[in-house]
Amino acid sequence: MGPSGTGKTTLLRLITGQIKPTRGQILFDGIDVSSLNTSELYALRRRMGLLFQNGALLTDIDVFENVAFPLREHTDLPETLIRNIVLTKLQAVGLRGAAKLMPSELSGGMARRVALARTMATDPEVLIYDEPFTGLDPISMGMIVRLVRQMNQALGITSIVVSHDVEELSILADTSYIIASGKVAAAGTFDVLKEHPSEIVNQFINGLADGPVPFHYPAPDYNQQLLADSA
Amino acid sequence: MKLLRELADNAADFASTVGGVTLFLGRTLGQAPRALLRPSLIIEQVHNTGALSLVIIMICGFFVGAVLGLQGYNLLLRFGSEDALGTAAALALIRELGPVVTALLFAGRAGTSLASEIGLMRATDQLTAMEMMAVDPIRRVIAPRFLGGLIAMPLLTLIFVAIGIYGVQVVGVQLFGVDQANFWSQMRSSVSIDDITEGAIKGCVFGFACSLVAVYEGYTATPTAEGVGRATTRTVVISAVLTLMLDYMLTAVML
Numbered sequence: 387m388g389p390s391g392t393g394k395t396t397l398l399r400l401i402t403g404q405i406k407p408t409r410g411q412i413l414f415d416g417i418d419v420s421s422l423n424t425s426e427l428y429a430l431r432r433r434m435g436l437l438f439q440n441g442a443l444l445t446d447i448d449v450f451e452n453v454a455f456p457l458r459e460h461t462d463l464p465e466t467l468i469r470n471i472v473l474t475k476l477q478a479v480g481l482r483g484a485a486k487l488m489p490s491e492l493s494g495g496m497a498r499r500v501a502l503a504r505t506m507a508t509d510p511e512v513l514i515y516d517e518p519f520t521g522l523d524p525i526s527m528g529m530i531v532r533l534v535r536q537m538n539q540a541l542g543i544t545s546i547v548v549s550h551d552v553e554e555l556s557i558l559a560d561t562s563y564i565i566a567s568g569k570v571a572a573a574g575t576f577d578v579l580k581e582h583p584s585e586i587v588n589q590f591i592n593g594l595a596d597g598p599v600p601f602h603y604p605a606p607d608y609n610q611q612l613l614a615d616s617a
Numbered sequence: 618m619k620l621l622r623e624l625a626d627n628a629a630d631f632a633s634t635v636g637g638v639t640l641f642l643g644r645t646l647g648q649a650p651r652a653l654l655r656p657s658l659i660i661e662q663v664h665n666t667g668a669l670s671l672v673i674i675m676i677c678g679f680f681v682g683a684v685l686g687l688q689g690y691n692l693l694l695r696f697g698s699e700d701a702l703g704t705a706a707a708l709a710l711i712r713e714l715g716p717v718v719t720a721l722l723f724a725g726r727a728g729t730s731l732a733s734e735i736g737l738m739r740a741t742d743q744l745t746a747m748e749m750m751a752v753d754p755i756r757r758v759i760a761p762r763f764l765g766g767l768i769a770m771p772l773l774t775l776i777f778v779a780i781g782i783y784g785v786q787v788v789g790v791q792l793f794g795v796d797q798a799n800f801w802s803q804m805r806s807s808v809s810i811d812d813i814t815e816g817a818i819k820g821c822v823f824g825f826a827c828s829l830v831a832v833y834e835g836y837t838a839t840p841t842a843e844g845v846g847r848a849t850t851r852t853v854v855i856s857a858v859l860t861l862m863l864d865y866m867l868t869a870v871m872l
Contacts, residue, residue: 402749428751435749442746445738456750459757501746508750 387548387555388565389590389599394548395439397565398516401546402436403427414512432460434512435505439520441497443489443504449476450485453504460508475503478533495526502530506537513537515547519554527551531558552591564590566599641833644755645763652760662765666727666828667772673726674719678777681718682784685709689785690793702795703804706785711808711816715778717864720823722777723770724856728831731762732852735835736845744836759836763828770824771817778816815871822863827856 388394399405400412403419412419414430422430443452453472457463463471476482479499489497498518505513515534519527531554537543549555555562556576564572564579564587572579572587579591589597605611652659685706693699735758738744744754782804789795831852838848 404745404748424753428753431749431751436746438742438746440742442742444743444746445741456752459750459752504750 387562392565393568394565395516398514398548433510434514435510437501437505437515437518439517441501443497443501445489449487449500452500453507456508471507475506479503495522512544517549519549519551534558638833642829645760648756648760649764651756652764658761659764662762663769666766667769670726670773673722674773674777675780677722678780679784681714682781683788686785686788690789699795700799701803702789703800704807707782707804707808708812710778710781711812716774716816716819716823717860719774719777720827720860721857723773724827724853728827728852728856729849731831732835733845733849735832736838736848739838740840740845759832763832766828767824771820774820819867823860826859826863830856
């Protein structure tokens with residue numbers, strides 16, 4: 387968690403090897419992600435799944451084929467098995483009935499649920515979610531929260547969730563990290579964070595307008611600028 | 618001094634672009650054999666770039682041929698050799714107009730479609746999503762589209778030339794009354810296999826260039842609406858200039 391522009395998505399891109407760190411290491415199961423070549427990185431990525439903020443569904447194929455995509459690319463499973471896996475994953479996100487729809491026919495929330503089904507299709511060891519709750523209606527949001535928890539518990543998956551939604555994360559996360567100004571400002575269970583002495587953590591958890599994180603982007607004095615422009 | 622610095626910067630940009638395109642081409646050709654293992658993806662792209670361009674190619678081919686018939690007939694009439702219309706028009710279409718005009722139309726219809734499609738895939742994180750699913754977008758998206766364009770372009774050239782010759786025949790024979798037997802027999806006796814080879818080579822080379830430009834511009838597009846628009850425009854402009862430059866070079870070599 388953390389204020390906008392603090393580097394949460396950048397951190398996810400570092401973890402998934404989309405960008406390389408200028409210093410330091412990203413270790414995934416003991417493997418230094420930034421030291422891998424392309425084929426090694428692809429092999430590692432087959433063990434992880436990333437849910438994009440916008441879903442990033444392939445727009446030229448339907449919902450069923452989107453979920454089947456990683457299976458068709460990486461396995462030689464028979465068509466009946468692929469069909470069963472896809473329908474199981476779509477059932478889990480409540481969109482089995484939308485299997486034949488094209489991505490353009492889905493709402494933003496539905497697209498993200500399909501993307502979640504696609505991410506789950508290959509049963510990754512680590513699931514990474516970039517702002518999974520943004521723009522979801524309360525019903526979908528509750529369902530996604532339950533689904534993530536169930537997967538973590540039933541399949542032993544590790545989930546990394548980047549979000550602004552303090553309330554949902556308080557239900558979901560075993561450990562939370564608050565990032566501010568590119569650094570970890572606080573870490574621990576949600577109860578620990580609530581009692582954290584840091585002003586920045588307090589401001590974020592309680593959604594306060596005043597605090598160390600300014601609402602306004604740095605700018606010259608407002609009155610002076612208005613007067614200067616009118617002159 | 619400032620001018621020199623700008624020139625140096627432009628030269629560095631140009632070298633960087635050439636290097637980028639070369640690396641991109643190397644990656645695409647490197648993935649081409651694996652893409653060929655999934656012929657359905659390539660056939661789909663031959664359909665997208667070729668079959669969907671057929672209408673514009675056929676209409677333009679007919680009218681280019683018809684204009685060639687009008688101009689050719691009036692010119693040849695001055696020398697009393699209007700029977701040579703078939704030969705003149707066929708050679709012009711097979712060796713020059715067919716490949717060049719088809720390439721320009723291909724760049725405008727299929728090239729822009731490829732560039733904007735790939736650019737939008739970039740802008741909407743679809744290419745990144747593939748990378749995150751350990752699927753190389755060069756193999757899955759770029760190579761099939763490049764190969765599809767490469768296959769479609771010579772076929773479109775062939776169709777353009779055939780329809781163009783029909784357009785010449787409609788104007789020359791049916792409108793102006795050029796002798797039909799002379800029209801076809803002179804064409805058959807004058808057009809050699811070398812002429813057809815020249816047209817085919819040009820069609821393949823232009824197809825290679827236009828497809829490469831389209832997929833490269835789409836793949837490297839800035840992931841914004843403006844960036845995709847710019848990539849689409851650049852595809853048409855660069856393809857057109859490259860086609861005409863390559864045409865001159867190939868003609869000079871093959872004459």
